[in-house]
Amino acid sequence: MTKKSVRNPQVLLVFEPVLSDNTSLERSFAKELLTIGASLSARVNLPLNGLLLTSEQVGEEARDAFYSDCQASGMQELMEIGICENAGVGSWVEALSCAVRETSPELILFASSAFSSYAAAVLAGELGAKVHTETTRWQIHDQRHLYLERHVLAGSVCVKELAGTLGERVDAKAPILAVLSRSLLLEEPSLLEEKAEDRLQIVRSKWEKEGKTIQLISREPLLRQDVRLEEASIVVAGGRGLGGPEGFKLLKELAELLGGEVAASKQAVNLGWISAEHQVGQTGAKIRADLYIACGISGSIQHKAGIRGAKCIVAINTDPKAAIFQVADYGVVADIYDVVPAMIKKLKKQSRR
Amino acid sequence: MQFVVCIKQVRDVAAISEMLSHAPRSVAIKTEEMMDLLEKTPGMMNPEDKHALEAALQLRDAFGGEVVCVSVGREDAISALKEAMAMGADRAELWTTQELDVSGSADVLATIVKERTQADLILCAELSVDASTHQLPALLASRLGMPYLNGICDISIEDQKLRVRRKLPEEIALYRLSLPAVLSISPHANEPRYPSVMGIVRFSGEKIPAQIRVEAAPEEMIKGKFFFTKTQEWTLLDNERDIEWIACEDADEKADQLLKKLNRRGIL
Ligand SMILES: Cc1cc2nc3c(=O)[nH]c(=O)nc-3n(C[C@H](O)[C@H](O)[C@H](O)COP(=O)(O)OP(=O)(O)OC[C@H]3O[C@@H](n4cnc5c(N)ncnc54)[C@H](O)[C@@H]3O)c2cc1C
Numbered sequence: 001m002t003k004k005s006v007r008n009p010q011v012l013l014v015f016e017p018v019l020s021d022n023t024s025l026e027r028s029f030a031k032e033l034l035t036i037g038a039s040l041s042a043r044v045n046l047p048l049n050g051l052l053l054t055s056e057q058v059g060e061e062a063r064d065a066f067y068s069d070c071q072a073s074g075m076q077e078l079m080e081i082g083i084c085e086n087a088g089v090g091s092w093v094e095a096l097s098c099a100v101r102e103t104s105p106e107l108i109l110f111a112s113s114a115f116s117s118y119a120a121a122v123l124a125g126e127l128g129a130k131v132h133t134e135t136t137r138w139q140i141h142d143q144r145h146l147y148l149e150r151h152v153l154a155g156s157v158c159v160k161e162l163a164g165t166l167g168e169r170v171d172a173k174a175p176i177l178a179v180l181s182r183s184l185l186l187e188e189p190s191l192l193e194e195k196a197e198d199r200l201q202i203v204r205s206k207w208e209k210e211g212k213t214i215q216l217i218s219r220e221p222l223l224r225q226d227v228r229l230e231e232a233s234i235v236v237a238g239g240r241g242l243g244g245p246e247g248f249k250l251l252k253e254l255a256e257l258l259g260g261e262v263a264a265s266k267q268a269v270n271l272g273w274i275s276a277e278h279q280v281g282q283t284g285a286k287i288r289a290d291l292y293i294a295c296g297i298s299g300s301i302q303h304k305a306g307i308r309g310a311k312c313i314v315a316i317n318t319d320p321k322a323a324i325f326q327v328a329d330y331g332v333v334a335d336i337y338d339v340v341p342a343m344i345k346k347l348k349k350q351s352r353r
Numbered sequence: 354m355q356f357v358v359c360i361k362q363v364r365d366v367a368a369i370s371e372m373l374s375h376a377p378r379s380v381a382i383k384t385e386e387m388m389d390l391l392e393k394t395p396g397m398m399n400p401e402d403k404h405a406l407e408a409a410l411q412l413r414d415a416f417g418g419e420v421v422c423v424s425v426g427r428e429d430a431i432s433a434l435k436e437a438m439a440m441g442a443d444r445a446e447l448w449t450t451q452e453l454d455v456s457g458s459a460d461v462l463a464t465i466v467k468e469r470t471q472a473d474l475i476l477c478a479e480l481s482v483d484a485s486t487h488q489l490p491a492l493l494a495s496r497l498g499m500p501y502l503n504g505i506c507d508i509s510i511e512d513q514k515l516r517v518r519r520k521l522p523e524e525i526a527l528y529r530l531s532l533p534a535v536l537s538i539s540p541h542a543n544e545p546r547y548p549s550v551m552g553i554v555r556f557s558g559e560k561i562p563a564q565i566r567v568e569a570a571p572e573e574m575i576k577g578k579f580f581f582t583k584t585q586e587w588t589l590l591d592n593e594r595d596i597e598w599i600a601c602e603d604a605d606e607k608a609d610q611l612l613k614k615l616n617r618r619g620i621l
Contacts, residue, residue: 088528089519090500114521118503121488125495130456133486147584153483154366155590156373157382162584213500213534217516217527228522234620258621276541277522282366282482283401283540291620301370302482308592312620314611327592330614332599332607342608 009167010049011041012105012175013075014120016113017053017092019085025066027231029111032185035192036138037109038073043140044166046106050078051099053092053207055085071200072192079103082206086219090211093119097126098207100175106166107146110179120177129174132163134181144168148178154282155305182230182288183309229278229285234260234293235310237280238268239303241296241317241336245273250340251295257347263287265297281306295336299324316340354418354510356409357472359462359493360402360437360445362430363483364394378591387587391452398433401478403440403545405538408508409476410441410546416510419443421470425450425461425570434565439552440545446470448570455484457578459492461570466497469566474515475535479503484580494535502528503537 016028034050041048050070070078081095096119100108108123110116112134120131136158137149144167149160164176229235236255238247248262255262263285264278280287282305292310296317297303304327307313315328316336325331332339372390376382382390409420422437422445424430434445446469448461466472475497477490494501507518515530520539530536548556556562599610615621 088526089524090502090528114504114523117487118491121491122495122501124488125459125492125501130454130492131486131488133488151590152485153364153369155592156366156370157387158588158590160586160588161582213531214502215529217529219527220525222523222525282485283480291615301367304592312615312618313594314615325596327594328596329594330599330611331596332611334604334607338604339608339611342604343612345605346608346612 008047008104009106010047010076010103011037011044011107011109012100012103013037013048013050014096014100014108014110014116015050015052016111016115017055017083019055025062028113029182029185030066031069031190031192032188033109033111033180034069034073034075035188035190036180036185037075038192039188040107040109040138040140042074044144044146046166047076048074049103049105050075051096052078052080053083053095054080055083067200067202069192071198075200077201077203080202080204082204082208084208086216087208087210088214088216088219089115089118090214090216091207091209093122094209094212095207097123100127105175107164107176107178110177111185112179112182116179120179124174124177127174127177129177132176132178135178136181136184138178138184146176150181154301155308156301182286186288229261229263229280230288232261232287233289234258234291235263235280235287235289236260236293236295237263237265237297238274238295238336239265239297240267240271241298242268242273243296247296247336248274250337250344254293254340254344254347257344257351258291260289260291265300265303294324294328295340297324298322299327354412354416354473355471356412356418356420357466357470357475358402358406358409358420358422358437358442359475359477359489360406360422360424360430360433361399361478361481362396362424362426362433363399363481364391365397366482369394373589376589378589378593380589382587382589384581384583384585384587388581396427396429396432398436399478399481399483401480401482401540402433402437404540404542405476405478406437406440406442407543407545408505408538409474411543412474412508412510413443418473421445421472423462423465423470424448425453425458425465427451428567431561431565431567435556435562436548438562438564439548439556441549441552444564445566447565447567449567450570450575452580453575453578454580454582455486455489456492457575457580459489459496460574460578462489462493463496464574466493473533474508474510475499475533477535477537479537479539490535490537497533497535499534500530501535501537502530504539505536506539506542508536 282302288309315324504521
């Protein structure tokens with residue numbers, strides 16, 4: 001690190017690293033994180049800073065839009081650390097950890113992602129702290145007590161607890177680390193307005209070291225057709241009720257007509273009818289789609305844990321008592337092999353018109 | 354080589370939700386009631402742990418050595434450890450405590466690893482299905498001063514170095530790590546074996562087999578690290594929706610009605 005940073009109580013936002021192949025600032029909830037960071041830091045009267053790991057390849061345009069969002073959030077300092085893409089996650093987390101140690105924040109916020117869940121946990125270990133994972137809500141009492149909520153036991157129960165008191169943690173205790181869930185990030189309205197006063201300072205540095213103990217050998221390019229269920233706006237899912245892999249061909253046809261993605265229950269994955277990236281649920285993808293159509297899925301607690309975020313849920317099942325109907329907006333008691341082909345026929349007719 | 358696997362006895366989440374299914378929704382539950390509820394819920398081995406155990410058994414069979422399971426928690430974790438033994442583990446260490454928070458669990462597990470094992474490699478699950486904090490392996494690794502990597506699908510060992518394949522939605526890559534290390538195993542890494550019939554026969558029954566050592570965790574190690582705290586507030590979540598049934602006679606009509614309704618809602 002070439003430059004020392006502000007050493008005072010602060011709220012620090014850690015953004016998703018920007019790499020050439022798979023991350024963009026818009027996709028990684030940078031704006032949403034800024035929105036929450038801005039209102040939270042204002043409530044506890046602490047300065048707001050940011051930390052961005054980035055490889056050189058990022059487009060100027062995306063970067064400028066990000067800077068102006070940072071500015072609008074009232075951010076004081078953005079540390080931008082240039083990383084080597086082929087150094088791997090070991091090196092990146094070391095860069096992060098080194099920067100965080102220099103700034104001694106009281107509260108560190110991340111937006112939920114595979115990277116942040118790993119980085120936050122490693123950082124927590126080093127700082128002697130723990131992470132408040134998948135935070136679904138935050139509250140400030142008396143301008144300094146931070147309460148965080150999260151869902152446990154496959155989403156059946158919510159627990160709220162005192163994460164700590166802000167404004168008096170300097171040197172004394174480890175920082176509070178929280179990873180904000182996607183549902184929280186998406187529900188916070190984006191309130192960033194242009195502020196007249198521009199006090200954003202961008203401090204740039206480089207981190208080109210290899211990981212000390214974890215070295216990258218090689219990376220495989222991510223295929224574009226890789227399923228991104230969590231970002232899809234329409235998802236058509238099948239379960240054991242499909243009776244076999246050919247059922248997914250039917251669902252794929254429906255999904256394509258609707259402009260959506262195909263997903264599955266764990267049973268369907270276990271039976272080998274479809275690959276594991278398609279799994280939805282507690283141990284699979286968490287759906288946030290506008291429409292989720294569950295075909296031949298019974299609605300186990302673990303499956304339901306993955307579809308709570310869907311705005312509209314349609315269930316098609318032969319068993320009127322299936323638990324999936326408890327969480328559905330529309331229920332169709334029918335054999336999928338009757339209803340789904342009928343839907344496909346109607347949609348095809350519509351599109352021809 | 355010694356392969357250590359972290360095993361957690363979790364509460365059966367489906368059973369809890371069944372017990373809660375008749376309670377009024379969106380109401381607060383007292384922490385004592387929550388403790389009581391968990392007390393009553395049957396336990397089981399965290400299903401995700403089986404992927405870590407399977408990976409360890411395969412490594413032992415390829416490179417020789419032994420598989421040691423370590424666990425912290427209530428005494429009923431013995432049943433999870435018996436299951437692990439029946440699957441093929443060599444021995445197990447359980448330190449009993451009340452439910453701890455994740456950093457307390459990491460403290461105790463780190464002590465077990467230091468005092469009762471000579472771990473070359475520690476394998477964990479990506480998450481536990483009850484608390485799901487996603488951080489135990491990282492906290493454990495830091496307490497032991499070992500490197501840690503998650504999302505692991507493949508492991509090979511050459512000259513005291515690990516070569517691992519990491520597969521996550523955002524990255525598919527090969528990494529090199531030095532030993533000893535902590536890895537968390539992806540649920541897509543393998544298909545865990547079933548306990549053998551011999552194993553089940555050997556490790557069923559009331560008796561605690563000699564291969565499982567049970568002792569109480571020292572009081573001073575766990576003080577103030579309990580899962581339940583005074584500041585917690587619990588609420589039952591209301592996940593049910595008001596359903597509208599598409600109740601027509603034949604499939605064509607059903608399809609038609611459904612698509613119309615979705616159209617009207619502006620979804621299609
Ligand atoms: C630790 C753990 C984690 C888990 N994680 C997940 C997870 O992430 N995701 C997940 O999905 N599951 C998960 N499960 C598994 C879960 O408990 C259920 O076993 C699974 O969700 C059931 O899948 P299903 O609904 O496809 O099958 P089933 O429960 O067998 O349901 C099939 C349904 O299809 C209906 N049906 C049959 N024929 C037809 C037809 N012709 N037309 C219409 N309907 C029909 C039946 O009425 C039935 O309701 C997990 C389990 C455990 C223990």
